[in-house]
Amino acid sequence: MLMSYFWFQILVYGAVGLAALAPIILIALVIIDWHKEQLW
C-alpha cells in the first residue's frame, strides 16, 4: 500500500510550515526573556 500524493503533500508541507515557525518562536522568546532580564 503506497502513500498517496495527497498525504505526501500534507506530510511535507505540514512539516515545512511548522519548522518555519520554530525560529520565529525562539527569537520571540529570547526577546521576551531579555526584556524581563530572565535570560540567565
Next chain:
Amino acid sequence: MTSVAISTEWALTIVVIFGLLWVSFGWWLGRNNKTLDDFMLAGRNVGFAFASATAMATWITSNTTLVAPQLTYQFGVWGMIGYSLAALGLILFAPMAKRIKALMPHGYTCGDFIRKRYGFWAWIIFLVVSLCYAFGWLVSLGMAGGILLSALSGLDYFIGMSAILAICVAYTLLGGLKAVIATDFVQTIIILCGVILIAYIGITDIGLDVIYNNVEDKSPQLLNLLFPAAIMFLFNNIFFGIGEIFHSNVWWSRAFAFKENIGKKAFLTSGLLWLPIPIVTGFVAMAAFSLDVYPESADMIGPLIAAQILGKVGAIFVFIVVFSALASSLDSLLAATSDLITKDIYKGLINKNASNDHLFRFSKYSILVLGVITWLLCIPKVATLGSLLNFTGAFVASTIFPIVFGLYYHRLNGVAAAFAMGLGTLCGLIAYFVIGFYVAALTSCAVSLFICLIGLAVKDQQYNWQQLQSEE
C-alpha cells in the same frame, strides 16, 4: 559521492571563521564562571528561551541532518516519520525534568540519582551503559564532521574531523554549560533557517509532484506504508529516542540547570518544535531519484542533494548548517559526559573528598581528555553513522523503565534495576547482531521492562524520596 561542491579553501575558511566565533563567544560567556555550579550547570538559572533552544539544538544533531535523509533513502516515509517521533523523548521528558528538579534541587548528574536510588551495582552498570552511549554518540558526531567536510569539500576526513573536535573542545572548555547553551541558541537559528531554505528550494525548483512521481517509478517501496523493516524501525526509533533522553546526562544536566518551573515547559516546547525537522531534512533525500544522485555511502545523501539543489553558494550554506548541527550536539555531549566523569567516576570512585574547587579544575581536564579519546576513536572510520548510532540503542533503551519507575514509584529495588539494565542491554546486543539494528532498542526495552515487572512483583523497597536530597 557524485562531486565535490565547494573548494577545500572555502571549507577551511568557514571552519576557521566559525571556530574563532564560537571559541571567542565561549570565552566571553565563561569569563565569570567561578564555581562548579557556574561551569557545570550555568549557575542553575537558565531561562525559558535559552532552555527551549538548547534542548532543541542538542536534539538537532548531525544525525538529524545526515541520518534522517539516510533513513528516508533506505526506509522511505516511515524512515522520516520514525525519526521525527524521536521528539517523543523530549516531550515525555518534560514532566520528568520537573520531577528531577523537585527531587534533587542540588543534584549534578543522572549518576547521582541512580546511585542514591538504586545503590552501587546498579550505578556501576548504569555508568557503563551511559558511557558506552556517550562515546558512541561522540564518535558518531566526530565521524560526521569528517564525513561532512569530505563530502562537501573533498577535504581529508582526518583533518575535518580533527578541526571540528578541536573547536568544540575549546569553547566548551572555556565557557562550560553557559557557553554550550548560548551557542546552541545561535546554532539552532542557523540550522532552522538552513533546513527550511533547502526544503523550500527543493520543492520550488524540482517540484514535490516530480519528487513523488520519480520515487513511485524508481523506488516505490519507499512510499510503501507496509514496508516491514521500516515499520519495525519506526517503533525501534521511538524507544531508542526515549532511552537516549531519559538516561543521558545531557538532558539531566539541563533539568538541573534550568530555573525552577522552567524544565517542563521548555522540554515540551522544544519537543513540539523539533517534531517536523527530520521530515524537512529527510524528504529531500527522495529527490535523489529526480536528480540522479547516487552516493557511495548512504549517510552522504543529505548534504549531496542539498548541494546539488542549491549550487555552489548553497553548498557553503549547507556546510554552515551541518557544521552548526554538529557543534550544537558535540559541545553538549562533551560537557555532560565530563560532568559524569568528574562527579561520578572521579568523585564517586577515586577521590571522594575532592572539594568543589578541585572538581572545577578536574572537569576542565576531563573535557580535554574526552576530546582526545573521541579523536582517537574517530580515526578509523569504522561504521556508517546510522549503524553506529543504532548500536548504542541496545544500551540506552534498557534504562527507560528503571529510570521511570525509579523517579515515580518507590517499589522498584536496586537488584531488579541492575538486572533490567544489564540483561536488557545484553539481549538488545544479541538482537542487533542476530536480527538487525532496527530491533536492538525494542528488544532491550522489552527485556528490561519484563525484569522490572518481576522486581516490582517480588519485593517492595518502600524507598524514601528524602534520601535523594540527603547526601548533597
